[in-house]
Amino acid sequence: MKKFALLLFLLNVTILFAQKEISGVVKDNAGAALPGVNIIEKGTNNGVSTDIDGAYKIKVKEGATLVFSYVGFNKVEKAATSATINVVLAEEGGQNLQEVVVTGTRTAPRSNTTTALPIDVLSSKDLTSTGQATFDKALQYKIPSFNTVQTPVNDATSLLDPYEIRNMGPSRTLILINGKRKNLSSLLYVQTSPGRGETGADISAIPTDAIERVEILRDGASAQYGSDAIAGVMNIILKKNTNGGSVTVRSGITSEGDGEMIGVSLNNGSTVGDKGFVNYTVDFSKVNLSNRPGKVDAAGDAGDFGASLSDVQAFLAKKPDAGNINGSPETAAAKFLVNGGSELSETSQIYYNAAYVYKKVNSFANYRTPYWRTLSDYPFLKDFFGNGTPTSYLGYVPTFTGDLNDYNGTLGYKSTKNDWNTDASITVGGNTQTYTVENSFNRSGIQDADGNNVYLENSPIAFKPGGTSFNHIVGNLDISKVLSEKVSIGFGSEIRTETFEVTEGDKASWDGIGADSFAGNRPENSGKWNRYNLGAYFDVAYDVTKDFLVNGTVRYEDYSDFGGATVWKLSSRYKFADDKITIRGSLSTGFRAPTLHQIYTQKSQYSFVPGQGIQVSGIINNVSPQARQLGIKPLDAEKSTNITVGIGAKPSKNFNFTIDYYNIKVEDRIVLGDKVETQFGTVAWFENSFDSRTSGLDVVANYSNIMLGTGKLGFNLSGNVTFQNERISPVKSGNFGQTLESLMFTSRPDTKWILGANYKIGKFDFSLNNTYFGKTTFNQDGLNANLKTEFIPKIVTDLGINFSATDKLTLALNVNNLLNILPEWKFVAENAAGTTLLNDPAQVKNQFNLITFNGRYANTTYDGSHFSQLGTMFNLSLNYKF
Numbered sequence: 068m069k070k071f072a073l074l075l076f077l078l079n080v081t082i083l084f085a086q087k088e089i090s091g092v093v094k095d096n097a098g099a100a101l102p103g104v105n106i107i108e109k110g111t112n113n114g115v116s117t118d119i120d121g122a123y124k125i126k127v128k129e130g131a132t133l134v135f136s137y138v139g140f141n142k143v144e145k146a147a148t149s150a151t152i153n154v155v156l157a158e159e160g161g162q163n164l165q166e167v168v169v170t171g172t173r174t175a176p177r178s179n180t181t182t183a184l185p186i187d188v189l190s191s192k193d194l195t196s197t198g199q200a201t202f203d204k205a206l207q208y209k210i211p212s213f214n215t216v217q218t219p220v221n222d223a224t225s226l227l228d229p230y231e232i233r234n235m236g237p238s239r240t241l242i243l244i245n246g247k248r249k250n251l252s253s254l255l256y257v258q259t260s261p262g263r264g265e266t267g268a269d270i271s272a273i274p275t276d277a278i279e280r281v282e283i284l285r286d287g288a289s290a291q292y293g294s295d296a297i298a299g300v301m302n303i304i305l306k307k308n309t310n311g312g313s314v315t316v317r318s319g320i321t322s323e324g325d326g327e328m329i330g331v332s333l334n335n336g337s338t339v340g341d342k343g344f345v346n347y348t349v350d351f352s353k354v355n356l357s358n359r360p361g362k363v364d365a366a367g368d369a370g371d372f373g374a375s376l377s378d379v380q381a382f383l384a385k386k387p388d389a390g391n392i393n394g395s396p397e398t399a400a401a402k403f404l405v406n407g408g409s410e411l412s413e414t415s416q417i418y419y420n421a422a423y424v425y426k427k428v429n430s431f432a433n434y435r436t437p438y439w440r441t442l443s444d445y446p447f448l449k450d451f452f453g454n455g456t457p458t459s460y461l462g463y464v465p466t467f468t469g470d471l472n473d474y475n476g477t478l479g480y481k482s483t484k485n486d487w488n489t490d491a492s493i494t495v496g497g498n499t500q501t502y503t504v505e506n507s508f509n510r511s512g513i514q515d516a517d518g519n520n521v522y523l524e525n526s527p528i529a530f531k532p533g534g535t536s537f538n539h540i541v542g543n544l545d546i547s548k549v550l551s552e553k554v555s556i557g558f559g560s561e562i563r564t565e566t567f568e569v570t571e572g573d574k575a576s577w578d579g580i581g582a583d584s585f586a587g588n589r590p591e592n593s594g595k596w597n598r599y600n601l602g603a604y605f606d607v608a609y610d611v612t613k614d615f616l617v618n619g620t621v622r623y624e625d626y627s628d629f630g631g632a633t634v635w636k637l638s639s640r641y642k643f644a645d646d647k648i649t650i651r652g653s654l655s656t657g658f659r660a661p662t663l664h665q666i667y668t669q670k671s672q673y674s675f676v677p678g679q680g681i682q683v684s685g686i687i688n689n690v691s692p693q694a695r696q697l698g699i700k701p702l703d704a705e706k707s708t709n710i711t712v713g714i715g716a717k718p719s720k721n722f723n724f725t726i727d728y729y730n731i732k733v734e735d736r737i738v739l740g741d742k743v744e745t746q747f748g749t750v751a752w753f754e755n756s757f758d759s760r761t762s763g764l765d766v767v768a769n770y771s772n773i774m775l776g777t778g779k780l781g782f783n784l785s786g787n788v789t790f791q792n793e794r795i796s797p798v799k800s801g802n803f804g805q806t807l808e809s810l811m812f813t814s815r816p817d818t819k820w821i822l823g824a825n826y827k828i829g830k831f832d833f834s835l836n837n838t839y840f841g842k843t844t845f846n847q848d849g850l851n852a853n854l855k856t857e858f859i860p861k862i863v864t865d866l867g868i869n870f871s872a873t874d875k876l877t878l879a880l881n882v883n884n885l886l887n888i889l890p891e892w893k894f895v896a897e898n899a900a901g902t903t904l905l906n907d908p909a910q911v912k913n914q915f916n917l918i919t920f921n922g923r924y925a926n927t928t929y930d931g932s933h934f935s936q937l938g939t940m941f942n943l944s945l946n947y948k949f
Contacts, residue, residue, distance in 0.1 A: 086126045086127060086128055086129075087126065087127060087128075087129060087147065087150070088124060088125070088126050088150065089124070089125050089126075089127060089133065089147050089149075089150060089151070089152055090122070090123065090124040090125075090150065090151060090152075091122070091123060091151050091152040091153045091154065092117075092120070092121045092122050092123075092153050092154075093106075093117050093121045093123065093135060093137075093153070093154045093155075093156060094121055094153075094154075094155050094156070095155070095156055095157075100117075100120050100121030100122075101117060101121050101137055101156060102116075102117055102118060102120070102121060103116055103117060103137070104116060104117040104121070104123070104135055104136070104137045104156070105134075105135070105136045105137065106123050106125055106133055106134070106135055107133070107134045107136070108125065108127045108128070108131050108132070108133060108134075109131065109132040109133070109134050109144065110132075113125070113126075113127065127147050129147075130147070131146075131147045132144055132145065132146055132147065133145045133146075133147055133152065135154050135156060136874075137156055141156065141157050141308065141311065142310065142311060143156060157190075170186060170243070170246075170282040170283075170284045170300055170302040183616055183618055183638040183639055183640035183651050183652075183653065184284060184285075184286045184638055184651065184653060184711070185284070185285045185286060185651070185711065185713055185725060185727040185765060186282055186283065186284050186285070187210060187281075187282070187283040187285065187767070188280055188281070188282055188283075189206075189209055189210075189280060189281045189283070190279075190280050191275070191276075191278050191279055191280065191306070193209060194206075194209070194275050194278060194281070195275060195276075195879075196834055196867055196869075197209060197836075197865065197867075197881070197883075198865065198867060198879070198881025198882075198883050198940075198942045198944075199883070200317070200319070200328055200330070200352065200354065200942075201271040201275070202270055202271060202273050202274075202275050202278070203215050203228065203230055203270050203271045204271075205275060206230075206270075206281075208821065208836065208838055208865065209821070210232075210283060210785075211765070211785050211786050211787035211819040211820060211821055212232050212233045212285065212763075212765060212787040212819070213230065213231070213232050213283075214230065214231055214234075214815045214816065214819070215228050215229065215230035215231075216228065216261070216931060216932060216933065216934060216935060217394075217395055217935060217936075218258060218260045218261075218262075218931065219260070219393055219924050219927040219928070219929060219930075219931060219932070219936075224254070224256060224258055224260070225396040225398075225428045225430045225467070225469060226252075226254060226269075226426060226428050226469045226471045226500055227252050227254055227267075227269050227271060227471075228271070229256055229260070229261055229262025229265060229267070230262075230267065230270070231261075231262070231298070231815065232283075232285070232298045232299050232301075233285075233298045233299070233729065233731070233761060233763065233787070233789075234761055234789060234792050234812070234815045235297060235298035235731070235733075235761060236262060236265040236267075236298075236811075237262055237265045237266065237267025237268075238251075238265045238266055238267050238295060238659065238662060239295060239296075239297040239298040239659055239733075240267070240295070240296075240298045240299055240300070240301060241288070241292050241293075241294075241295040241296040241299075241300045241301070242267070242268040242270060242300075242301050242303070243292070243300060243301065243302040243303065244273075244302075244303050244305065244420065244422075244475060244477070245302075245303070245304060245305055245406070245418075245420055245477065246302060247477045247479075247492060247494045247541065247543065248292070248293075248494060248496075248539075248541050248563070249268045249270075249303075249475055249496060250268065250473075250475055250496030250497055250498055250537065250538060250539050251266055251267065251268055251498065251537050251539075251662065251664075252266055252267060252268060252269045252473070252498045252500075252537065253266075253498045253499060253500050253534075253535040253536050253537040253567070253568075253664070254266060254498075254500055254535065255535075255662075255664040255665070255668050257668075257670075257686060257739065259806065259810065259848060259929070259930055260810065260814075260930055260931045261810055261814040261815060261930075261931050263739055263807065263810055263811075264665070264737070264738055264739030264753065266662050266664050266665075269424075269471075269473050269498060270301070270303075272400075272402065272422075272424035272426070272471075272473045273303060273402075273404075273422070273424075274332060274348045274350040274402040274404055275332075276313075276315060276332045276333075276334045276348050276350060277305055277306060277334060277346075277348035277350075277404040277406070277422075278303055278304070278305065278306065279304045279305060279306040279307065280304045281301065281302070281303055281304070282301075282302040282304065283299065283300070283301050283302075284299050284300040284301075284302070285299050285711075285727065285729070285765055286299060286638075286653055286655070286709060286711045286729070287299070287636070287653075287655045287657045287707060287709030287711075287731065288300045288636070288655075288657075289622065289634045289636075289655070289656070289657030289658055289659075289707070290604065290620040290621060290622045290634045290635050290636035290655055290656070290657070291604065291606065291620050291622070291636065293561060293602050293622065293624055294600075294624065294658060294659050294660040294704075295659055295660075296657060297657045297658075297659050297705070297707045297709070297731065297733065298731065305346070305404070305406040305420055306334065306336070306346045306348075306406065307336070307344060307346055307406060307408075308336050308346060309336040309337050309338050309344045309345075309346065310336065310949075311948060311949070312333070312334055312335030312336060312948070312949045313333075313334055313335075313946050313947060313948045313949065314331065314332070314333045314334075314946070314947050314949075315330075315331070315332045315333075315334075315944055315945065315946045315947075316330070316331050316944065316945045317329070317330040317331070317332070317352070317942065317943075317944040318330075318942070318943050318944070319940060319941055319942035319943070320940070320941055321357055321937050321938060321939065321940050321941075322887055322938055322939035322940070322941070323357070323359075323937075323938065325355060325356060325357045325358060326354060326355055326356070326357035326394075326395055326937060326940070327354070327355040328352065328353070328354045328355070328942070329352070329353050330350065330351060330352035330353070331350075331351055331352075332348065332349070332350040332351075333347075333348065333349045333350075334346070334347070334348045335347060335949065339407065339409060340409065342409055342410035343407065343408065343409030343410070344407055344408060344409070345405060345406070345407035346405070346406045346407065347403075347404065347405045347406075348402070348403070348404045348405075349402070349403055350400070350401070350402040350403075351400070351401050351402075352398075352399070352400050353398070353399045353400075354395070354397065354398045354399075355397055356392070356394070356395065356396060356397045356429070357394040357395040357937050358392050358393070358394045359393060359394040359926060359936050359937065360388035360389075360391045360392065360393060360394075360923065361388065361391075361919060361922040361923050361924060361925030361926065362387050362388060362922050362925070363383055363387065363388060363389040363391070363921050363922045363923055364912070364915075364916050364921045364922045365379045365380045365383050366379075367912075367913075367916035367921035367922070368383075368389065368436070368438070368921045369438075371921065372436075372438055372439045374438035374439075374441075375438075378437075378438045379436075379438055382436055382437060382438060382461075382462075385461075386434075386461075388923070389434055389436055389921075389923065390434030390436065390461075390462065390464055391431075391433055391434050391923045392430075392431040392434070392464065393431075393923070393924060394936065394937065395937055396428050396429055396430035396431075397428065397429040397430070398426060398427070398428050398429075399426070399427045400424065400425065400426045400427075401424070401425045402422070402423075402424045402425075403422065403423045403424070404420070404421070404422040404423075405419075405420065405421050405422075406419075406420040407419055407420070414482055414483045414484060415480070415481065415482035415483070416480075416481050416482075417478070417479065417480050417481075418477075418478075418479050418480075418481065419476070419477060419478045419479070420476065420477050421474075421475070421476035421477075422473075422474065422475050422476070423472075423473070423474045424471070424472070424473040424474070425470075425471065425472055426469075426470075426471040426473075427468070427469070427470055427471075428468070428469045428471070429466065429467070429468050430466075430467050430469075431464050431465070431466055431467065432464065432465040432466075432467060432507075432584035432585065433464075433584075433920070433923065434462060434463075434464040435462045435463050435464065435465070435583070436462045437460050437461060437462040439462065440462060440463070440510075440583075442460040445508075445510065445523065445524075446524075447523065447524035448460060448463065448508075463506055463507070464506060465504055465505070465506050465507035465582075465583060465584035465585070466504070466505045466506050466507075467502065467503075467504055467584070467585060468502065468503040468504075468505070469500060469501075469502055469503075470500065470501050470502075470503075471498070471499070471500050472497075472498070472499045472500075473497070473498045473499075474495075474496060474497055474498075475494070475495065475496035475497075476494070476495050476496070477492055477493070477494040477495075478492065478493055479491060479492030479493075479543075480492070486548055486549065487546060487547075487548045488546065488547045488548065489544075489545075489546050490543070490544070490545040490546075490559075491543070491544050491545075492542070492543045493540070493541070493542050493543075494539075494540070494541040494542075494543070495538070495539070495540050495541075496538065496539055496541075497536065497537060497538030497539070498536065498537050498538070499534065499535075499536040499537075500534045500535055500536070501531075501533070501534035501570070502531075502532050502533065502534050502585065503529065503530070503531060503532075504529070504530045504532055504576070504582045504584060504585045505528065505529045505530075506528060506529075507528060507529075507530065507582050507583045507584050507585075508522070508523075508526040508527070508528055508582075508583055509522040509523075509526040509527075509530075509575050509576075509578065509579060509580065509581060509582055509583070510522065510523060510526070510580060510583055511523070511578065511579025511580045511581075512579075513578065513579045521578070522575065522578070522579065526575060527575050530572065530573060530575060530576035530582040530585075530587060531572055531573045531576060531587070532572035532573075532576040532577070532581075532582055532585055532586065532587030532588060533569065533570040533571050533572035533576070533587050533588035533593065534569075534570045534588075535567070535568065535569055535570065535664075536566075536567070536568045536570070537565070537566070537567050537568075537663070537664070538565070538566050539563055539564065539565045539566070540563070540564050541561060541562070541563045542561065542562045542563075543559065543560075543561050544559050544560050544561075545557065545558075545559035546558055546559055547606075552610070553609060553610045553611070554607065554608070554609050554610075555607070555608045556605070556606065556607050556608075557604075557605075557606040557607075558603075558604060558605045558606065559603070559604060560601070560602060560603040560604075561601075561602045561603075562599065562600070562601050562602075563599065563600050563602075564597065564598070564599040565597065565598055565599070565663055566595060566596070566597045566663075567595070567596050567597075567662075567663035567664055567667060568594070568595040568596075569588050569592060569593045569594060569595075569667070569668070569670075570588060570593060571587070571588050571589070571590050571593035572586075572587020572588045572589075573587065575587075577589045577590075577671070581671060586670075586671040588670060589670075589671070591669075592669040592670055594667070596663055596666070596667045598626060598627045598628045598663065599626075599627050600624055600625060600626040600627065600660070601624070601625050602622060602623065602624035602625070603622065603623055603624075604620060604621065604622040604623075605620070605621055605622075606618070606619070606620040607619055607620075614641055614642040614643060614646075615639075615640075615641050615642075616639060616640045616641075617637075617638075617639045618636075618637070618638045618639070619635070619636065619637050619638075620635065620636045621633070621634075621635045621636075622634050622635070624658070626660055626704075628666070629660070629661070629701070629702070629703055629704060632658040632704055632706075634655070634656045634657050634658055635655065635656055636653060636654070636655035636656075637653065637654050637655065638651070638652065638653035638654075638655075639651065639652060639653070646717075647716060647717050647718060648714065648715070648716045648717075649714065649715040649716070650713075650714050651711075651712075651713050651714070651715065651727075652710075652711060652712040652713065653709070653710070653711045654708075654709070654710055655708070655709045656706070656707065656708055656709075657706070657707040657708075657709060658704045658705060658706050658707065659704060659705040659707070659737075660704050661702040661703070661704065661705075661737050661753070665702060665737060665739075665753045666688060666689060666690065666701075666702055666753075667688050667690065668686060668688055669685075669686055669687055669688040669691060670685065670686050671685050685747070685748060685749065685750045685751075686739070686750065686751050686752065687699075687747065687750050687751075687752050688752070688753070689701050689702050689752060689753060689754070693747050693750075694752060696746075697745060697747075697752075699752050699754060699800075700754065700755075702737060702753060702754070702755060703735055703755050704735070705733055705734065705735050705736055705737055705755070706733070706734045706735060707731060707732060707733045707734070708731070708732045709729070709730070709731050709732075710728075710729065710730040710731075711727055711728065711729045711730075712727070712728050713725060713726055713727030713728065713765075714726055714727075721770060721771050721772045721773075722768075722769070722770045722771075723768070723769055724766070724767060724768035724769070725765075725766070725767045725768075726764065726765070726766050727764070727765045728762070728763075728764050729761075729762060729763060729764075729765070730760070730761075730762040731760070731761045731762070732758065732759070732760050732795075733758065733759050733760075733761075734758045735755035735756075735758070736755065736756060736757055736758065736759050737753055737754070737755055737756070738753065738754065738756040738757070738803060738807065738811070739751055739752070739753050739807075740752060740753070740754060740756065740800065740802035740803050740807065741802045741803060741804045741806070741807060743802050751802070752802075754799060754800060755799070756798055756799055756800070756803055757794050757795075757796045757797065757798050757799065757803070758794070758795050758796035759792075759793065759794050759795060759811075759812075760791055760792075760793065760795045761789070761791065761792045762789075762790045762791045762792075763787060763788050763789040763790050763791075763792075764786075764787070764788045764790070765785075765786070765787055766784070766785060766786045766787075766788075767783075767784075767785045768783065768784045768785070769781070769782070769783045769784075770782045770783075775826065775828075776828065777828060777829070778826055778827055778828025778829070779826070779827050779828075780824065780825070780826045781824070781825050781826075782822075782823070782824050783821075783822075783823045783824075784820070784821070784822050784823075785820070785821050786818065786819065786820035786821070787818065787819050787820075788817075788818045789817045789818065792812045792813070792817075793812050794808065794812070804848075805846035805852070806845075806846055806847060806848045806930070808846065809844060809845045809846040809847075809855070810845070810930065810931075813843060813844040813845070814843055814844075814845060814930070814931055814933075815843060815933070816840045816841040816842065816843055816860075816933050817841045817842050817843070818839070818841035818842075819838070819839060819840055819841055820838070820839040820841075821836060821837070821838050821839075822836070822837045822839075823835065823836040823837070824836075830870055830871040830872070831868065831869065831870055831871075832867075832868075832869035832870075832871075833867070833868055833869075834865075834866070834867040834868075834869075835864070835865070835866055835867075836864070836865045836867075837862050837863070837864050837865075838862065838863045838864075838865070838934075839860065839861075839862050840860060840861050840862075840863065840933045840934050841860050841933075842857060842858065842859070842860050842933075843857070843858040843932070843933040844856065844857045844858070844895070845858075845918075845928060845930050845931070847917070847918040847928060847929065847930050848918075848930075849917040849918060850914060850917060850918050851901070851904060851910075851914055852897070853896065853897050853898055853900040853901035853904060854894050854895065854896060854897060854901045854904065854905070854914060855894075855895050855897060856892050856893070856894060856895070856918065856928060857892060857893055857894075857895045858890055858891070858892045858932055858933045859891045859892065859893065861888050861890070861891065861933075861934070862888065863883075863884050863886075863888050863934060864884070864885045864886050864888075865881065865882065865883045865884065865885065866881070866882045866885050867879065867880070867881045867882075868880045868881075874948070875947055875948045875949075876945070876946070876947050876948075877945070877946045877947075877948075878943075878944070878945055878946075879942075879943070879944045879945075879946070880941075880942070880943050881941075881942040881943075881944075882939065882940070882941055882942075883939070883940040883942065884935075884937075884938055884939045884940060885939065886939075887938045887939040888938075889926055889936055889938055890926050890927055890932040890933060890934060890936055892928060892932070894911065894914065918930070
């Protein structure tokens with residue numbers, strides 16, 4: 068018994084002395100100490116927490132593994148192989164943002180502080196903290212040079228709002244997912260609103276919970292990535308985590324009691340075998356209609372439609388808004404995304420990602436009032452009781468339903484051999500949109516061989532007007548090597564094939580005038596078109612010294628439909644003052660190929676004509692017989708010259724700022740011109756119309772880790788100021804008036820600033836963001852030439868409160884547009900004649916009616932505004948971690 072006790076004592080002593088003490092400091096990715104971090108010896112209950120300085124000490128067994136965890140940050144595991152282990156925790160869903168960025172270079176990735184180009188990096192937490200329901204709207208309140216606003220006139224544009232960086236239009240920003248090109252949307256914007264004549268990738272389709280971080284290169288990058296990268300590149304990096312999955316339930320409503328939103332999202336991951344991973348996201352959401360109609364002016368409507376004032380007043384007494392419905396449409400969405408990879412060996416791996424999104428949107432055309440579509444003209448529109456007795460006729464409102472399918476996927480292989488890095492991949496992607504029009508009719512007086520009306524009283528009331536689709540297949544081969552401490556190179560090629568299709572509508576939707584509100588695609592305007600292109604690039608980076616970097620790229624691209632283009636880029640960076648100050652700059656040329664949408668779209672279009680209500684006009688494409696008769700030339704690529712000069716500074720670990728000047732010249736800019744009276748009717752067309760110049764300043768500053776009580780306070784300020792955004796050459800054909808000029812150059816804020824503050828204390832995280840939307844101006848169609856409209860600068864305030872109830876459960880309340888700020892505009896005189904006009908109340912009222920469709924679009928005007936008209940929105944979410 069004594070021997071056993073002695074043996075047990077010696078065993079305990081051995082175990083005691085087999086333990087070792089580990090100490091260190093835990094910081095966040097900004098270099099600030101993190102108090103209260105949990106450190107656990109894996110597989111045991113042995114644990115400690117960091118103190119106010121982020122320091123810790125723990126005794127563990129030999130061979131132990133330490134697990135570091137903290138609410139809102141990714142877990143980190145470290146083997147206890149040394150006596151001192153310092154750890155940096157990254158915000159949840161992201162990496163250490165000071166580590167590396169992969170966008171903007173084709174050689175070896177570099178740290179965020181050593182790139183030669185301005186790159187914004189947003190973490191998943193940055194995006195979700197906005198409380199916005201979709202990715203594109205989150206960017207609106209995080210990136211000053213990024214702008215997107217819901218269009219006042221919906222129909223097909225309700226499926227995707229136009230967005231842009233630096234006022235350059237959606238088609239001049241290249242979207243990448245994990246470094247690979249995302250497919251364009253099949254939608255071409257044809258309404259008289261910002262984004263007219265453009266198309267872009269559907270970034271709203273990407274589920275926010277699937278995103279690890281977003282890298283936004285604010286510089287022209289056609290030489291590195293090819294067409295479309297004139298304004299910049301947005302690279303969306305997907306989550307890779309295999310643990311720490313979560314489910315989020317979201318709800319929301321506007322202060323007007325409409326726009327109810329409900330959503331649920333699941334993000335999770337797991338290991339696959341010994342060396343593989345998979346991360347997946349499933350997201351479902353539903354947003355109800357928000358309606359912000361204006362009060363219609365009776366005299367204006369009576370004049371537009373040739374109706375008696377008494378008839379108009381009688382109807383408006385029942386429906387002051389004339390039954391119009393505009394605002395935010397009803398939207399349902401289902402999003403699925405998977406991201407994964409596996410190591411095949413120590414030097415090779417495969418990777419893959421795939422996404423599928425389905426969206427269904429219900430919106431409305433302008434209400435057809437009984438004095439617009441009169442009962443005497445269309446007696447078959449009578450409403451009846453069950454006994455066949457006619458009731459009063461109140462008109463009708465056509466409905467528009469859009470179904471969107473968007474998909475993309477990449478399969479790739481990476482290997483390293485003799486220090487040569489090879490990345491080969493194939494990417495597929497596509498977007499399809501189909502439309503349905505209901506509660507409408509074809510009012511054409513077409514007669515058959517027997518003299519009977521084919522439509523009118525025989526017309527169907529539901530139509531399938533067809534749709535559009537776009538898809539691409541992209542093959543990439545990228546090779547790079549670090550040749551020495553000073554030189555690294557990269558080269559590669561891309562082959563891409565694109566297909567655009569216009570689907571024919573049913574005959575009743577296009578025959579004659581076609582379906583009232585949205586005519587279908589005619590057979591002669593429908594079809595499928597394809598092209599391919601082949602590109603190759605070479606990139607070299609030379610570290611002249613550890614502080615001085617020079618990077619150069621050249622690229623050649625050849626298209627099957629309009630030929631080739633050679634572009635280049637030269638960038639440099641110099642650091643000094645112990646890396647606290649960085650001077651950087653770049654000079655590059657670029658190009659943007661006309662999209663297949665712009666080359667081949669030909670259609671009839673219903674649109675508002677001031678003083679005439681809704682009229683039908685058309686778009687003819689550049690390869691049609693009609694274009695030849697009118698002498699319209701085929702489209703060519705846009706060419707650009709980009710200059711960027713900037714400075715970055717980090718005077719202390721808690722304070723940093725960057726200031727970057729940019730100057731972008733675009734030659735042969737592709738424009739959808741004004742409607743022109745021709746022998747083919749009132750039509751518009753695309754052309755390489757003129758040259759433009761856009762210049763401005765981007766500012767980003769952060770100050771963090773200010774101790775306030777037991778919590779930490781941080782501030783961030785970012786802004787964009789536009790110096791010049793204008794046409795700098797004559798218009799080639801003359802079909803580009805003041806309305807289009809203002810839509811292209813002044814319809815986005817001339818300056819935009821975001822001032823944010825966040826305060827973390829205990830289990831609470833508070834954020835307050837103020838977004839300043841600067842002035843925008845419009846010269847609307849129909850407006851007197853001596854006037855313009857100016858949207859008054861406004862500040863929109865957003866409040867966010869996060870409460871970490873437990874390590875697993877977090878509640879978040881966001882109040883967007885806390886003070887219920889709405890767009891507000893005024894008339895501005897261009898000259899003395901305009902001042903005289905503004906002194907006449909009758910003339911002012913007439914001008915107001917002309918640009919708002921007699922008050923139907925009073926908040927935004929028919930052509931748009933600088934931010935949303937929905938006012939205050941309340942959003943509540945619950946996140947539970949597994």
